[in-house]
Amino acid sequence: MRESPRTQPAKPPLSKEAVLDAGLSVLRAKGIDGVTMRAVAAELDTGPASLYVYVANRQDLLDEMFDQVASQIDLGDEPNAERWREQLVSLLTRILAVLDQHDGIARVPRANVPTAPNTVRVAERVIALLRAGGVDDRSIAWFVDVVFLFINATAYETSIYVEEGVDEERIDEDIRVGFGRLDPDAFPNMFSMMHLLTSGSGEERFSFGLRLMIEGLLHVTPPDIKT
Amino acid sequence: MRESPRTQPAKPPLSKEAVLDAGLSVLRAKGIDGVTMRAVAAELDTGPASLYVYVANRQDLLDEMFDQVASQIDLGDEPNAERWREQLVSLLTRILAVLDQHDGIARVPRANVPTAPNTVRVAERVIALLRAGGVDDRSIAWFVDVVFLFINATAYETSIYVEEGVDEERIDEDIRVGFGRLDPDAFPNMFSMMHLLTSGSGEERFSFGLRLMIEGLLHVTPPDIKT
DNA sequence: ACCTGAACACCGTTCAAGT
DNA sequence: ACCTGAACACCGTTCAAGT
Numbered sequence: 001m002r003e004s005p006r007t008q009p010a011k012p013p014l015s016k017e018a019v020l021d022a023g024l025s026v027l028r029a030k031g032i033d034g035v036t037m038r039a040v041a042a043e044l045d046t047g048p049a050s051l052y053v054y055v056a057n058r059q060d061l062l063d064e065m066f067d068q069v070a071s072q073i074d075l076g077d078e079p080n081a082e083r084w085r086e087q088l089v090s091l092l093t094r095i096l097a098v099l100d101q102h103d104g105i106a107r108v109p110r111a112n113v114p115t116a117p118n119t120v121r122v123a124e125r126v127i128a129l130l131r132a133g134g135v136d137d138r139s140i141a142w143f144v145d146v147v148f149l150f151i152n153a154t155a156y157e158t159s160i161y162v163e164e165g166v167d168e169e170r171i172d173e174d175i176r177v178g179f180g181r182l183d184p185d186a187f188p189n190m191f192s193m194m195h196l197l198t199s200g201s202g203e204e205r206f207s208f209g210l211r212l213m214i215e216g217l218l219h220v221t222p223p224d225i226k227t
Numbered sequence: 228m229r230e231s232p233r234t235q236p237a238k239p240p241l242s243k244e245a246v247l248d249a250g251l252s253v254l255r256a257k258g259i260d261g262v263t264m265r266a267v268a269a270e271l272d273t274g275p276a277s278l279y280v281y282v283a284n285r286q287d288l289l290d291e292m293f294d295q296v297a298s299q300i301d302l303g304d305e306p307n308a309e310r311w312r313e314q315l316v317s318l319l320t321r322i323l324a325v326l327d328q329h330d331g332i333a334r335v336p337r338a339n340v341p342t343a344p345n346t347v348r349v350a351e352r353v354i355a356l357l358r359a360g361g362v363d364d365r366s367i368a369w370f371v372d373v374v375f376l377f378i379n380a381t382a383y384e385t386s387i388y389v390e391e392g393v394d395e396e397r398i399d400e401d402i403r404v405g406f407g408r409l410d411p412d413a414f415p416n417m418f419s420m421m422h423l424l425t426s427g428s429g430e431e432r433f434s435f436g437l438r439l440m441i442e443g444l445l446h447v448t449p450p451d452i453k454t
Numbered sequence: 455a456c457c458t459g460a461a462c463a464c465c466g467t468t469c470a471a472g473t
Numbered sequence: 474a475c476c477t478g479a480a481c482a483c484c485g486t487t488c489a490a491g492t
Binding site for chain 1: 337338339340341342347348350351354355358364365367368369370371372373376377379380381383384387388391398401402405406409413414415416417420423424426427431432435436438439440441442443444445446447450452
């Protein structure tokens with residue numbers, strides 16, 4: 001039996017999908033800063049110049065990868081007026097989880113306005129849930145903005161820690177050491193609250209932030225939007 | 228009268244201050260991505276290698292520049308229990324203003340925990356104001372985290388727009404065009420809210436976000452922190 | 455239309471050599 | 474101790490040349 005002369009598995013022909021998949025694969029392996037045109041090209045056994053047929057430039061590649069990731073967000077049940085708040089928290093938490101699973105992807109978006117197909121899809125559902133809860137449309141409009149900014153910023157911060165390879169214990173330890181050097185007379189409030197400032201996991205702090213915003217939404221007067 | 232052979236003004240000797248000032252000067256002139264070791268060195272009429280005596284690396288340079296910027300934040304009046312809320316909003320708004328004035332600096336911090344001297348100074352005052360307002364210590368601890376993340380993320384987003392040279396009108400226009408392409412049947416909520424989603428200035432949205440969080444803070448039960 | 459090699463104009467950082 | 478030139482190991486993007 002003659003051996004196949006192939007030394008590599010047959011590689012798929014180039015396509016936008018192949019480029020995005022290669023990008024996501026490099027993201028998993030080397031983090032977001034590792035997603036260079038050269039590295040993605042190498043993954044496809046070609047040179048960086050070849051990618052420019054399928055993506056306009058590096059930012060475009062990253063943007064399309066982001067939307068690919070956003071497509072994995074599960075919207076959950078249909079909005080239910082009885083359970084809207086729980087559904088909302090759960091959806092927003094799933095968004096964060098998907099971003100965290102694709103570490104560093106949160107550093108991609110250059111604006112938080114949903115325009116790519118899958119961010120629009122998610123925003124549509126968030127709005128639907130808030131409407132099911134009877135929240136004023138004007139408040140909804142601005143809340144969506146704020147909460148997406150918050151979710152992305154949270155994932156962004158986590159991705160930095162992961163990149164630097166520090167775990168939560170290490171972070172707490174560093175903060176404690178930093179705070180330990182503070183002058184108790186100059187910073188009495190920080191000093192006396194040290195144990196609280198370093199408390200809680202990332203998840204707990206995120207969920208507290210969500211509670212703040214949703215609770216606020218239910219008590220704040222809607223913005224005065226002139227149309 | 229013999230002319231001075233000097234073709235340039237006497238340049239100050241290198242020092243950490245001189246390096247940071249040069250960095251801030253490059254930041255003003257060319258934005259945060261323009262703050263390269265080479266550009267900062269050129270500003271000081273030297274080569275990039277010379278900077279490594281005063282800063283550990285580029286990230287360290289940026290971090291120190293950030294704290295230099297934070298030193299410009301005016302803390303305002305002493306906390307007053309009658310006016311704490313107004314004082315708080317005003318301080319948080321001034322923080323954003325200082326970040327916006329040094330465009331792109333918001334893209335520097337790799338963690339939002341206040342450890343550098345001037346971020347500690349600002350955090351101390353924020354905590355003092357919340358205590359003056361009688362807010363529970365456990366809520367304060369996590370609120371500080373959330374609100375600093377929000378402020379920085381807001382400035383970050385603005386800096387992207389500035390970098391791309393788009394003004395607010397242009398952004399609204401782009402969004403409207405993007406939304407115009409939406410399928411009204413697939414995204415009925417977004418479609419019907421289009422005019423609200425594109426409404427309001429960055430300042431208005433930021434201040435709405437602050438109101439959400441502060442209002443939430445007054446109605447939420449403090450987190451259950453085990454110590 | 456798609457792919458490629460080579461080049462251009464950059465980066466941050468290191469290091470041996472100077473003062 | 475401070476400063477420097479030169480080099481190393483990278484970048485994103487363009488472009489002429491090929492198929």
